[in-house]
Structures are given as C-alpha cells and as structure tokens.
Amino acid sequence: MAPHREQPQEADNAVESALEKGLAGLQQAASQLGANAIAVLVAEAFSLEIIYPQAREISCSPEVRQALNGLPGPVPAGAALAGFLRAAVASCAASFLLFPWRAERRVVTIVFGFDAPQPPHATVPDHVVENLNLAALAAWSVKEAARLRAELRAVNHQLASRKIVERAKSLLQTEQGMTEPQAYEFLRKLSRQRRVTISKLAEELVRAPRSDSPAAELKSHTG
Incomplete structure (x- = not known):
C-alpha cells in the first residue's frame, strides 16, 4: 500500500x-x-x-x-x-x-x-x-x-496498517495462545527476518485461508 x-x-x-x-x-x-x-x-x-x-x-x-x-x-x-x-x-x-x-x-x-x-x-x-x-x-x-490530501492519505495508510496489525495479533493470540506483547514481538521479529514491514506480514497472515493454519506455519519459520 x-x-x-x-x-x-x-x-x-x-x-x-x-x-x-x-x-x-x-x-x-x-x-x-x-x-x-x-x-x-x-x-x-x-x-x-x-x-x-x-x-x-x-x-x-x-x-x-x-x-x-x-x-x-x-x-x-x-x-x-x-x-x-x-x-x-x-x-x-x-x-x-x-x-x-x-x-x-x-x-x-x-x-x-x-x-x-x-x-x-x-x-x-x-x-x-x-x-x-x-x-x-x-x-x-x-x-x-x-x-x-497527501497528509490525509498518509494518515489513512497508517490507520489501515495499524488495524491490520491488530487483527494479526488477535489471530496469533487465538490460534497460538500468545499474549498481546508476545504476538507483537513475534510479528516484529519475523518481519525483520523476512525484511518486510510488520503491516505487510500482518496482512499476509490475516488474508491467508484459515484452513492453512498460517499462524502456525509462520511460527515454525521463526525457530
């Protein structure tokens, strides 16, 4: 985005x-x-x-x-x-x-x-x-x-990114039993490993089919 x-x-x-x-x-x-x-x-x-x-x-x-x-x-x-x-x-x-x-x-x-x-x-x-x-x-x-207009687009972009990160943290808490701080640290660490933004990683997690258990798959990649 x-x-x-x-x-x-x-x-x-x-x-x-x-x-x-x-x-x-x-x-x-x-x-x-x-x-x-x-x-x-x-x-x-x-x-x-x-x-x-x-x-x-x-x-x-x-x-x-x-x-x-x-x-x-x-x-x-x-x-x-x-x-x-x-x-x-x-x-x-x-x-x-x-x-x-x-x-x-x-x-x-x-x-x-x-x-x-x-x-x-x-x-x-x-x-x-x-x-x-x-x-x-x-x-x-x-x-x-x-x-x-540029400021408004930037604010909307930030809000959308924040919202998707919150949804990803909620999924990690539900599917992996993480606390909120643990979920955020997990996203932060994995985003650094993959060299992508936290919001992009969170979007990948949220949009993946739930049957694929993406949270567990992502977690396995972090060691």
Missing part, C-alpha cells in the same frame, strides 16, 4: 492561469507608468511568494528602500505586496527592480526598468494588485490542498 503521489500538472495549470492574468495587468500598468523595459523571466521552479526582493538602484526613493528592507523573506500576497508594488512602480526612476517569485518547481522573476528624469508619480491600479493577490492565493490554495 504505497502512498499515492500527487501529480503536479493540475496544480501547475491552476497557478499558471492565475499568474498569467496577474502579470498581464502588471505589465500594462508598468508600461503606462513609464517603464521603458519590462521582462518576465520564467525558469524551472515556481511559486507566488516574493522570496528575495532586490533593487539594483541608481535612483530609488526612501519608500522603496524601506519596502525592500521590510521584506526579509517569503511574503504572501496582501497588504505588504500591494504597498511594495505601488511604492516601487511609483517612486523609482533610472533603476531596475527585480521581483523573484516562487511557485512549486519554477521561479518567476519580474524585472522593471525605469529611465526617467523624474520619478513617475503614479500608482499601480487596484485591479492589478487584486489580480496578483488572486494569483498568489490560487498558488497557495492549490499547494495547500495538495499538502492536505
């Missing part, structure tokens, strides 16, 4: 769809605000959390510096992201802003380049920030749902 592994394709598609929507709006807004160079670089590894925002500054406002310094690690979408994007796009002139994001197996880096004599006094439209927030939420939700 090997645990089932989550296939990444469904999660990738959901994240990509939300991300594309958010980035399209952000690119349009940056262009309107005077960015003369903007690129979205996609590499293998991916997530929608800012992992290490950096600015290669030529001229950058104190607000942007403060925003950068206030984001020491992974920051999910929300007020912190909205404030940072607005400050960055509105306050930087002649600078490059790098936004590396992570989502599952890819890394997405958003690069803005500004070359203006004066900072473009503007803000990122609310709908752009909202799109990015939704994209980040989608990425988190897909990842969290996959994690919870």
Whole structure:
C-alpha cells in the first residue's frame, strides 16, 4: 500500500492561469507608468511568494528602500505586496527592480526598468494588485490542498496498517495462545527476518485461508 503521489500538472495549470492574468495587468500598468523595459523571466521552479526582493538602484526613493528592507523573506500576497508594488512602480526612476517569485518547481522573476528624469508619480491600479493577490492565493490554495490530501492519505495508510496489525495479533493470540506483547514481538521479529514491514506480514497472515493454519506455519519459520 504505497502512498499515492500527487501529480503536479493540475496544480501547475491552476497557478499558471492565475499568474498569467496577474502579470498581464502588471505589465500594462508598468508600461503606462513609464517603464521603458519590462521582462518576465520564467525558469524551472515556481511559486507566488516574493522570496528575495532586490533593487539594483541608481535612483530609488526612501519608500522603496524601506519596502525592500521590510521584506526579509517569503511574503504572501496582501497588504505588504500591494504597498511594495505601488511604492516601487511609483517612486523609482533610472533603476531596475527585480521581483523573484516562487511557485512549486519554477521561479518567476519580474524585472522593471525605469529611465526617467523624474520619478513617475503614479500608482499601480487596484485591479492589478487584486489580480496578483488572486494569483498568489490560487498558488497557495492549490499547494495547500495538495499538502492536505497527501497528509490525509498518509494518515489513512497508517490507520489501515495499524488495524491490520491488530487483527494479526488477535489471530496469533487465538490460534497460538500468545499474549498481546508476545504476538507483537513475534510479528516484529519475523518481519525483520523476512525484511518486510510488520503491516505487510500482518496482512499476509490475516488474508491467508484459515484452513492453512498460517499462524502456525509462520511460527515454525521463526525457530
């Protein structure tokens, strides 16, 4: 009973769809605000959390510096992201802003380049920030749902294994007159000899036809 592994394709598609929507709006807004160079670089590894925002500054406002310094690690979408994007796009002139994001197996880096004599006094439209927030939420939700499903499968697998071991111990107690500790020690010792898990050995014992007296046969193999 090997645990089932989550296939990444469904999660990738959901994240990509939300991300594309958010980035399209952000690119349009940056262009309107005077960015003369903007690129979205996609590499293998991916997530929608800012992992290490950096600015290669030529001229950058104190607000942007403060925003950068206030984001020491992974920051999910929300007020912190909205404030940072607005400050960055509105306050930087002649600078490059790098936004590396992570989502599952890819890394997405958003690069803005500004070359203006004066900072473009503007803000990122609310709908752009909202799109990015939704994209980040989608990425988190897909990842969290996959994690919870994996945990549930693991718990169910553990419960099923425990149940089959209890049934095997009960059979050994009934058929071989063992105590519960003796039955467990018997299963543990034999599983080591056979190099199988206790649950697999217990399943073999429980599923064997009772007329074959599997408990006695197994016991004879232990010496």
